[in-house]
Each structure stands twice: as structure tokens, then as C-alpha cells.
Amino acid sequence: METVAFEHSTEQLSQILFEVIHLVSDETELSEVYAGIHKQLKKLMPAANCIFIRLPEDKSGFVIDYYADECHQVPLRELQTLPRSRLDRTLTGLMLTQMALCHFRRAEINQMIESRQIEAIGEVPTEWLGVPLMLDDRVAGAMVIQTYRDDEGYNQQQKQVLNVIARQVALALLLFEQRQRLADGERRLKEEVAARTAELKATITALRRNMEERRAMEARLAHQSLHDSLTGLANRQLFANRLQQALRVRERERREVAVIFLDLDHFKNINDALGHDAGDQLLKVVAQRLEAATRPNDTVARFGGDEFAILLTSIRHRNEALQIARRIHTELRQPVILNGREVVPGGSLGVSTTELSEARSEALMRDADAAMYRAKARGKQQVCLFDTSIHQDVSRRLFLENELRRALRQQDELFMVYQPILALSSGQPVGFEALVRWQHPERGVIPPDVFIPVAEASGQILALGHYVLEAVVSQLKVWDDSRFWVSVNVSPIELLHGDFVSHMMRICQRHKVDPRRLHLEVTESVVIENVLSAQACLRILQEQGIRAALDDFGTGYSSLRYLQTLPFDYIKVDKAFVQVLSENNMDPIVETLAFLRQRIDKKLIAEGVETLEQLTILQHLHYDFAQGYLFAKPMGADDVPGFYRNFNFSACSQPPKRQLQ
Structure with missing residues (x-):
């Protein structure tokens, strides 16, 4: 500590400096430290008016940490708003520039104000004393005291005391800055920890949400993989x-x-x-x-x-x-x-x-x-x-599937027969219905109503249909007789197969047979269950000149509504309705078609005619064609030309004895 000659006792000065050092070392607010130092200063010199200024390290401005003035009662927050440039044009700014203790009296201050070297803030003091607060080579702030009384002033000894105290104040600033940096570091650390904690929480929340969403998605995918999307039922x-x-x-x-x-x-x-x-x-x-x-x-x-x-x-x-x-x-x-x-x-x-x-x-x-x-x-x-009977049927069907597949591959067990179709107006054969038969080497003749459903169920109906078309068209070439046509039954799968028409035309072209000699018979159930597709296919056939018959008419459940819209040339009435005809029993289907014949513009074919009485009724109902055992059973291809030349209608029919009522 410097030796200071002073009007107060050494013991009193030491006590005051001790109080200042104690204030500086105490971890209290800086404003409270300055208030305590101000109190001690007033014991040593005229220091009722005092200000402590702090200059941050970034030189961004200044901070007034403590302010007391008898004449200039400006709120501290107002002084805080002064720009740094304004501070630089004051006595404090001049002292900070010189970086040394400065002592100015009123006359000197007025002269500097008049020369615009400085600007006055408030009333001009009698004497002004300021000292910079130095931290190494950096000006960290300023401590200023002033008096407005004419009987007060500052001597050399007081200046020395102020310099000593200024070093303690600078130390307070250093401790404050260190505490501030520590507090700032702790605050930043807390903020960083809080931010990282919040980020971690957000990440955990997002992960939990993602996991929940993933579990929900997995549950949805698992549900979708095991359930039908339309009905929600199990799959x-x-x-x-x-x-x-x-x-x-x-x-x-x-x-x-x-x-x-x-x-x-x-x-x-x-x-x-x-x-x-x-x-x-x-x-x-x-x-x-x-x-x-x-x-x-x-x-x-x-x-x-x-x-x-x-x-x-x-x-x-x-x-x-x-x-x-x-x-x-x-x-x-x-x-x-x-x-x-x-x-x-x-x-x-x-x-x-x-x-x-x-x-x-x-x-x-x-x-x-x-x-x-x-x-x-x-x-x-x-x-x-x-029950076991169904199992036997399944076994039998499986056996037939395998045997039919073999027969279609070898083609030495399948053959065609032909049943004549007669025009009732002339009594002459006009066509033949081609019927496929199967002669099994062990089981003998297998009826078509047994093996055709097996072919359809096992996916062999296309191959069987190809065999029938090939056999019939090649036989038409052998007969080479354009006076009659041959009708072929077409399965639903064949008709609705996209390649059916072109396949049939290719066979006819290969054998050089007019496709118009072929007629197709399509069952009523096929048409009813596939109206649009069947209609489109039949239109294509009609354009090629190939005629078609609606087969097994009467076995469907809403047949009449289709008769005028579908492009059929013939309606073939199922034998179940023909065979019940008698003088005392008139089937309504057979009779209704006869009455609608002109309106629907279709020709009528009755199949299954077995008695003269049935024939007579059909003639009086003006049916166009008939076929059945009354005229001939299905015959081999070699018998067809002779039957066509030699058939005598009168041998199996006689004029009706009386008109039907």
C-alpha cells in the first residue's frame, strides 16, 4: 500500500481501506459494492456526487453501475441509454482517453465547454475528479467524484487516496467480470444442458412416436396381410x-x-x-x-x-x-x-x-x-x-381327369357322331348336330354329361373344344356337301376365351371350308351369366356369317328378356319341355315361343322329339326344325351322306288326324 500523507489518522485511513478491500472481496452485487465504497469515500473527501462506469470488453457501450448526484437527479435508466459517442464528449470521456487521473475546476470546464471540446451534462461542478479503472493495459471503467460547493475541493493527498481506492475498485471489476464469465459460462452450460435435455426429450418423444407409428403401421400391415380389404373378414x-x-x-x-x-x-x-x-x-x-x-x-x-x-x-x-x-x-x-x-x-x-x-x-x-x-x-x-360318397365322386372325377388328359393327348378314343336336324316344312335334313363321344378302353362308352363337366372343371375344355372343331371342320371337308350345315356345341370357357373366333377361322382356312357351314350352339346359362361378353362374341360371329343357336332354352331363370337383344338365329328348346308334350299337356314354354316367334324373329328348333304326337304338336305350332330319336339316333360320319340322300320323312310321320283346339 502506498504511503499517503493525509489529514486523517493512519489508523482511520487503514480502516477505511480495509472496508473497501472487504467490500471488493465480498461476492455481492456490483452496485452494492460501489454503494459501500461511495460511503467510505465520503468519509475521506467531498464525494457526495459519485458515479461508477463500466466499459465491457467488447467495447460495445458503457454501463453505469452506480450513480449519485445532488443537483442532477436523472434516473439511472435514462443515463444508461446515452450512446457511447456522447460519453466520449464528456469530462469522463476525456479522462478515459488520457488513461490517467484528471482534476478539473469550473473555469477550466467552462472553457472546454465554450470551445466545444466537451459537452456539459447537467450543472457544471465546482471541481471534478475522475480516475480510470485499469485492468492491465485495458481501461475497464471509470470512478468520478465532483462537488458543486465553492468551499469544497480536492488536494493532492485526496487524489492519491482516490488512485489507491481506484485500484481496489478495478479489482472489484476484475472479480465481477470473472464471476460474470463464470456465471455466463454456468448459464450457457445450463442453457446448453437444458437445450440438449429438451432436444433429447424431443428426440425421445419423436422416437417414441415413431415407434408407436411403426407399431401401428406394423399392426395395420399385419391386419391387412391377414384380412380381406373389402369386407374386413379374415383371409x-x-x-x-x-x-x-x-x-x-x-x-x-x-x-x-x-x-x-x-x-x-x-x-x-x-x-x-x-x-x-x-x-x-x-x-x-x-x-x-x-x-x-x-x-x-x-x-x-x-x-x-x-x-x-x-x-x-x-x-x-x-x-x-x-x-x-x-x-x-x-x-x-x-x-x-x-x-x-x-x-x-x-x-x-x-x-x-x-x-x-x-x-x-x-x-x-x-x-x-x-x-x-x-x-x-x-x-x-x-x-x-x-360324406364318403362325395369322396368316391372326387376320386372318380380325378381318375376321369387323368384319363381324359391321356385321351386328348392320344386322340384315339374320342370320336364324333352326328344327329340330323330336320326342317318341318319340307321334312328334309338341313343340318346335323356334332356330338363328341369317348370310348374308354376299360370302362367302355363314357357319356358326355359325365366327362364334359370333368373337362370344364379340370381346365381341359379348351383342348376338347379344339379337338371337336378340328374333327368337324375336317369332316366337312371330306363330305364337301354345302347342302347341309353342322352345329357344334360351345362351352362357356371356349366362347368367352379371347382367341375363340380367330382360332375357329384359322381351322376353317386351313381345311378350306366355308365357315358359314358351321353353326354354334351356346347354352342359355352361359349367355345369362355373361351377357355382355357373350353378346360381343356373338356379334363377331355374326359378322363372319356364322349362325348361332341358343341351346337348352327354358332351363334358365329369366330367359325371355334376352331373346330380342342377343344376336341368335335359332332358339333350341330343351328336350325336357318337348318330351312332356301330348294331346292333353301343352308345355307353356313351347307354346309361348310359338306365339312370340314372329315378334322375336328367331327360328325355333325342338330337340328330343321321340313320338309322332310330339311332332304333330310342333308342326301345328309352326316350329321350324326338329331333331330326336323319332327321326334318327346320332350316327357315325360315314353314315351321314347316305342318311341325307335316302331319308324318308313320311316313314316316321303322318298327317294329323284332327286340328288342335
């Missing part, structure tokens, strides 16, 4: 999983398991007539009805299209499964409104149980499918329980 995979599980439980609980297969009848008609949206709506209604008709623990599934399956678990007896199947059948038959039209859905149901089938999922599904096809074969809208 084939989920059905198979639950069937396997049910069979495992069955072994423990000794309860039976049943599988029901359902195929909607005439669903394609609804799609064609009302549109696919109506078809989708019907599928949803069916799904709801199936769930309503089954038990909570049962599984209802959609396999695709109009195929459904139901898994019944823990049933006591096969009769319980049949009861549920019949309840489903009844529930399905309730009308539903689609596009403003009432539709009565229905289906064919096949039931298999572990009582009558092997307790394996493949066997149960296979047997339920076989039972469903048995229900369809019985006329649809039926419920059929699988």
Missing part, C-alpha cells in the same frame, strides 16, 4: 392359421371342428347388370350376414371373389354344423336393395367335419370344397354335408 392365410390352431385344441378338448365353404350363386349376373360397386356392396352385406349367423368364436373368411369360408370350433356333432349352415343359407336369402333394385342373394354351401373327414386342415378344406360343388351340381341354393 385365406388367417383362416388356415386358425384352422390349424382349432385342430390342435380339438385334440385336448375332444370337440369336433367343421369347415363350411360358400359360393354365391349368380354373383356375376349382379356385377354385369348392376356394376361392380353394387357387387362389392353385396359382398359386404353377405359378410355382415355371415358374422351375424355364426357364433362369436367362429371365423368367417373371404377367399376372394364370391367365395367365403366359415370355421366352426368346438361343435358337439355334425348336425350342429349343418344347423349353422342352414341358418346361414336362410339368412343369405333375405332381400337386399342394390342401386334401387331388390336382389335376393343365395349360395351353395359345402360342409365338412372332423367326424367324417380326416382331422387335417387340407382334408377339411378339400372336402368342404367338394361338398360345395355337390351342392351346385344339385341345382345350387343347397347345403351339402361331405
